[in-house]
Amino acid sequence: MSDDLVRRPSALRRLWLLLAQAIAIGAGVIIAWRAFGPAPFPVTPDVVAVQEAPHAGAATGSAPTTPSATTARLEAGFRAAAAKASASVVNIYTRKTPPRRMQNWLRPDGGDEDAAQGASSLGSGVIVAAQGYILTNNHVVEGADEIAVMLPGEKVAAARVVGIDPESDLAVLRVEATGLQPITFADPASVQVGDIVLAVGDPFGVGQTVTQGIVSATGRNRLGINTFENFIQTDAAINPGNSGGALVDGNGHLVGINTAIYSRSGGSQGIGFAIPVSLARQVMEQIIATGRVRRGWLGVSARDVIHEATGATGGAALVAVQRGGPADRAGLRPGDTVLAINGKEIPDTAGLIGETAAVAPGSNAQFKILRGRETVTVQVELGQRPAVRKP
Structure with a gap:
């Protein structure tokens, strides 16, 4: 037997071994790809969620897709929040009777019904206490002669004004009713x-x-x-x-x-x-x-302090001090810049008004003042802010 015939089976065996190795490697790659590679579109919950609504021309009779757990939680959350809040929100109807001299006036369109019956308006309110207290805007009930509240369950109750605060545009009403669900206040x-x-x-x-x-x-x-x-x-x-x-x-x-x-x-x-x-x-x-709101009062006029380098405001500079007022009695004077009240920084005049008002009248507050180039602390006994009513 020639050497050529002896070597041929050995070469054929090596060829089969190489082919078997290639098949094994290929199979391993396929298995690894299926196990660890990217999944075919679509399989992730988010993709399924956005595919909920069938596209135009989609085949009918297919099994409906299921929303993702995240989407379901969001939907349920909105439903729960809406239901919880809605049980504490009311509708408010008001009526204002016109002065007697107006009752014979005609409306521009020729009617006189509104002139005879008075103007009516509507708004909303929030139940804040089980005792029947309702919080709303002052402008909703301002000047009203009659106020009716549509409670949850479509029960109507007459309401009276407990107090108003025109400067914040808030008012509190009260109704005689039971089974009310007060709203929960957020932090x-x-x-x-x-x-x-x-x-x-x-x-x-x-x-x-x-x-x-x-x-x-x-x-x-x-x-x-x-x-x-x-x-x-x-x-x-x-x-x-x-x-x-x-x-x-x-x-x-x-x-x-x-x-x-x-x-x-x-x-x-x-x-x-x-x-x-x-x-x-x-x-x-x-x-x-x-029945009312009491706020602290300083008795000054002020302007914002604008830093030239940044254009930002920082502090409130006193322009005028009312003679005999709280600021005057404490020794504050025009030109002083208020930097902080009771440790809270004052960024501008709005901050000065807000922080001053937040202090109870008759209480002392520590004012950090920039006077010239010197920073000083002044104790001020605040007065009571005069009542302001909208015309």
Whole structure:
């Protein structure tokens, strides 16, 4: 037998061994790819969730897809928050009887029904105590001769005004009713830009409505709406009739009282403002306790201090000091710059007004003052801020 014939089986055996190795390696790669490689589209819960609604032209009769656990939790969360808040939000109807001399006037369109019966308006309110206390906007009930409240369950009750605070645009009403569910107040410090919020109220009188958005900004002031402004801005739809209603977080807890919208056409344009729960609660508790709100008063005029290098404000410079007022008695004088009150920095005149008002009349407050180039501390006994009523 020749050497060539002897070597041929050996070469053939090596060829089969190489082929078997290649098959084994290929099989291993396929198994590894299936185990650890990227999955074919679509299998992840998020992808399935966005595929819930069938596309146009999709085959019928296919098994419905299941929402992801995350989507289900969000939906359930909104439902729970809306249900919780809605049980504490009421609709408020007011009627104002015109003066006697107006009763024979005709409306511009020729009718006289409104002149005879008086003007009516609507708004919303929030149940804050089981004893029948309801928090709303002052402008909802201002000047009203009659106030009716539509409670959850479509029960109507007459309401009386416990007290008003025009400078914050808040008011407290009371109804005689049982089984009321007060709203839960959120922690004011928990409200952050980007948080999901729900606005609950009675827009345009269509009935209780829930709209959803986010917190667009906090601490909005200098809008010329109220004397004391520290608004939460939201893009949740707020329309006429929502005033006095609740702005709540994802747990249904109150974060603000819906108050105003920015609009050039009279409708919602994604810029709504709510009084934060911190201010609302402070005013509410004083009104319930005493029927009015008492605030500290300094007796000065001031302007913002703008730093040339940065353009930012820092402190409030006193322009005028009322003779015999609290500031004058404490030795403050024009030219002084207020930097802090009771350790809290004063960024501008709005901060000066707000922090001064937060101190109880008759109490002493420590003012950190910049006088020339020297920083001094002055103790001031604050007076009571004069009552201001809107015309």
